[in-house]
Amino acid sequence: xxxxxxGGGQLGRMLAxxxxxxGMNFAFLDPAPDACAAALGEHLRADYGDQDxxxxxxxxxxxxxxxxxxxxxxxxxxxxxxxxxFPSAEALRIARDRLFEKSMFKELGIPTPAFADILSQADLxxxxxxxxxxxxxxxxxxxxxxxxxxxxxxxADVAGTFAELGSVPCLLEGFVPFTGEVSLVAVRGRDGETAxxxxxxxxxxxxxxxxxxxxxxxxxxxLAEDYAGRVLDKLGYVxxxxxxxxxxxGGLKANEIAPRxxxxxxWTIEGAECSQFENHLRAVAGLPLGSTAKVGESAxxxxxxxxxxxxxxxxxxxxxxxxYGKAFKAGRKVGHATLRCSDAATLxxxxxxxxxxx
Ligand code: AMP
Numbered sequence: 482x483x484x485x486x487x488g489g490g491q492l493g494r495m496l497a498x499x500x501x502x503x504g505m506n507f508a509f510l511d512p513a514p515d516a517c518a519a520a521l522g523e524h525l526r527a528d529y530g531d532q533d534x535x536x537x538x539x540x541x542x543x544x545x546x547x548x549x550x551x552x553x554x555x556x557x558x559x560x561x562x563x564x565x566x567f568p569s570a571e572a573l574r575i576a577r578d579r580l581f582e583k584s585m586f587k588e589l590g591i592p593t594p595a596f597a598d599i600l601s602q603a604d605l606x607x608x609x610x611x612x613x614x615x616x617x618x619x620x621x622x623x624x625x626x627x628x629x630x631x632x633x634x635x636x637a638d639v640a641g642t643f644a645e646l647g648s649v650p651c652l653l654e655g656f657v658p659f660t661g662e663v664s665l666v667a668v669r670g671r672d673g674e675t676a677x678x679x680x681x682x683x684x685x686x687x688x689x690x691x692x693x694x695x696x697x698x699x700x701x702x703x704l705a706e707d708y709a710g711r712v713l714d715k716l717g718y719v720x721x722x723x724x725x726x727x728x729x730x731g732g733l734k735a736n737e738i739a740p741r742x743x744x745x746x747x748w749t750i751e752g753a754e755c756s757q758f759e760n761h762l763r764a765v766a767g768l769p770l771g772s773t774a775k776v777g778e779s780a781x782x783x784x785x786x787x788x789x790x791x792x793x794x795x796x797x798x799x800x801x802x803x804x805y806g807k808a809f810k811a812g813r814k815v816g817h818a819t820l821r822c823s824d825a826a827t828l829x830x831x832x833x834x835x836x837x838x839x
């Protein structure tokens with residue numbers, strides 16, 4: 482079976498690493514000459530709107546999937562005429578726009594911060610008057626790793642930030658005084674079967690994920706699965722979907738969904754019976770899903786900007802290195818380490834050992 486992937490970054494690369502043993506081959510469409518997934522499959526180097534190359538991809542593969550959600554809607558619609566596409570155009574349409582996403586949470590009875598659609602400075606002033614400060618202004622589309630958003634704390638922020646974000650359609654959200662951030666990686670097969678990984682506790686710095694720790698028997702696991710299940714069923718979703726939540730007042734508030742494999746699920750490569758990458762491929766290919774059970778105590782540490790000296794990383798016991806083969810650049814995700822230990826105390830010690838190298 483040949484899988485077409487829109488995007489050729491590290492997520493595409495890790496999909497290919499998981500799918501190759503299943504007998505799958507890969508083709509990646511990505512305009513970047515140095516797309517790091519290209520080492521593991523065919524690279525169609527073209528823009529996402531290039532219909533000649535999209536048609537070539539559709540002719541060559543059995544199905545198409547995505548490694549990022551900001552794919553132009555026209556690209557998805559065009560491909561869908563010729564080849565099965567998972568997740569669906571509708572799932573991508575909702576997940577790429579924060580207004581559609583939060584409106585869906587509300588419709589499904591999933592708690593989420595207060596929000597308002599902002600198309601002008603006047604909209605922003607009216608929304609601040611009702612939601613209050615602090616609040617977070619985010620571009621509706623194309624934001625990632627903390628880009629395209631700003632916390633508003635004062636009148637000066639309210640006056641300047643909409644223009645600073647480019648005067649594009651935005652969402653204003655109430656600021657959530659969360660006690661923690663957790664994510665749930667979920668998967669739904671073509672036949673509607675669902676499975677969920679254990680909740681992961683995430684730590685960000687400067688808007689970028691640094692550390693994910695998989696939890697054992699988190700008290701909010703069942704609630705998170707209930708919320709994610711509502712979204713999966715509503716969208717008739719096929720593939721892996723990551724759900725990010727704020728932990729607040731002993732409950733959960735939905736922040737966002739990502740219709741793809743997710744950075745907070747990278748630990749599953751060594752830390753779960755079947756990784757998020759393999760399960761995504763199983764789901765889109767119509768194969769039985771694999772077990773999402775943990776096989777130890779696991780955490781993932783991102784390498785941002787550069788990967789530490791390889792021998793030093795490998796010298797840490799219980800540590801698995803994933804080097805994406807990308808050029809080092811400040812703020813860029815270039816690799817990660819998974820730690821898989823027999824107990825939580827050892828895991829804590831190993832996290833400190835890897836963090837000391839970063
Ligand atoms: P996002 O791109 O929506 O995932 O936001 C990036 C990070 O900003 C989140 O992981 C939170 O740490 C923070 N953040 C986003 N929205 C809010 C909010 N409404 N209240 C408090 N913090 C937020």
